[in-house]
Amino acid sequence: MVRKVPELSDEIALKLAAQGDQEAFGVLYERYVSRIYSYIYYRTGNQHDAEDLTARVFFRALRHVENYKDRGLPLSAWLYRIAHNLVANWHRDNSRRKEIPLDEIILVRHSGDLPEAVLIEKENLLHVIHRLPPDRQQLIILKFVEHLSNAEIGQVMGRSEGAVKSLYHRTLLSLRDDFYLILISGSNEGEELA
Amino acid sequence: MDKASSSELNAIESVMLSSLQPVDPRPEFVEGLHQRLTDPMSPTVRFTRQYSSQFILLIIATVLSGIVFILTASRVIISLIREFRLTKFK
Numbered sequence: 001m002v003r004k005v006p007e008l009s010d011e012i013a014l015k016l017a018a019q020g021d022q023e024a025f026g027v028l029y030e031r032y033v034s035r036i037y038s039y040i041y042y043r044t045g046n047q048h049d050a051e052d053l054t055a056r057v058f059f060r061a062l063r064h065v066e067n068y069k070d071r072g073l074p075l076s077a078w079l080y081r082i083a084h085n086l087v088a089n090w091h092r093d094n095s096r097r098k099e100i101p102l103d104e105i106i107l108v109r110h111s112g113d114l115p116e117a118v119l120i121e122k123e124n125l126l127h128v129i130h131r132l133p134p135d136r137q138q139l140i141i142l143k144f145v146e147h148l149s150n151a152e153i154g155q156v157m158g159r160s161e162g163a164v165k166s167l168y169h170r171t172l173l174s175l176r177d178d179f180y181l182i183l184i185s186g187s188n189e190g191e192e193l194a
Numbered sequence: 195m196d197k198a199s200s201s202e203l204n205a206i207e208s209v210m211l212s213s214l215q216p217v218d219p220r221p222e223f224v225e226g227l228h229q230r231l232t233d234p235m236s237p238t239v240r241f242t243r244q245y246s247s248q249f250i251l252l253i254i255a256t257v258l259s260g261i262v263f264i265l266t267a268s269r270v271i272i273s274l275i276r277e278f279r280l281t282k283f284k
Contacts (some may be wrong), residue, residue, distance in 0.1 A: 144214040
């Protein structure tokens with residue numbers, strides 16, 4: 001019998017994967033690899049570590065899939081949590097190593113066809129995002145890169161929807177203050193130079 | 195929250211919406227990892243109990259041989275110093 005694996009739902013694919021069906025795990029992998037990679041890329045700021053950590057996320061998921069307990073959370077929340085923990089460990093282990101700033105790397109990828117004013121605005125934004133505490137960075141990436149709703153973000157972060165809303169509002173205020181501080185200091189430097 | 199403040203937050207949100215785009219992984223990476231995850235024949239390193247015991251034995255042997263080396267070297271140095279002193283007083 002030929003089974004149409006790509007049409008499997010997450011729940012069925014998970015059950016099959018838990019029974020050792022590697023093809024079913026492959027379906028889940030294909031479904032989520034881009035999202036997990038993108039999330040890790042924004043948290044680490046470089047392709048090499050993003051690939052390494054993405055591989056670790058899926059190997060860890062494969063190792064523990066048979067013990068996975070359905071607590072009403074989507075599979076993506078489980079994978080994002082694994083990714084978040086691995087990124088936290090990575091930041092801890094690399095705290096003494098000099099890292100290439102996130103904004104530099106991301107701008108290199110997109111700088112080809114953008115006007116300078118837009119690039120500076122992006123650079124400033126990524127700079128202030130990178131200075132946020134890890135949970136706020138996670139929230140911003142899940143919301144704007146992964147386009148998750150507040151309820152889904154709450155599932156990933158283990159918080160209520162209201163708590164996510166509140167954290168998001170505080171994060172926006174902090175981003176606005178930092179962003180305008182940068183803009184003001186940039187314009188003052190410009191005036192001094194003139 | 196006043197109108198100006200609200201419009202500032204909206205501006206920040208719109209900048210984030212336009213700036214934070216998903217980043218796709220390299221297709222070779224995706225394909226390679228898929229093979230490693232789903233190919234039962236792909237090589238994996240497993241630390242078996244036998245391997246661990248061999249590793250512990252290797253560490254013990256290294257430490258013991260290090261101690262023997264330090265003892266021998268210090269005895270040689272001490273005997274050289276003694277001989278040097280004896281020849282000096284003669």
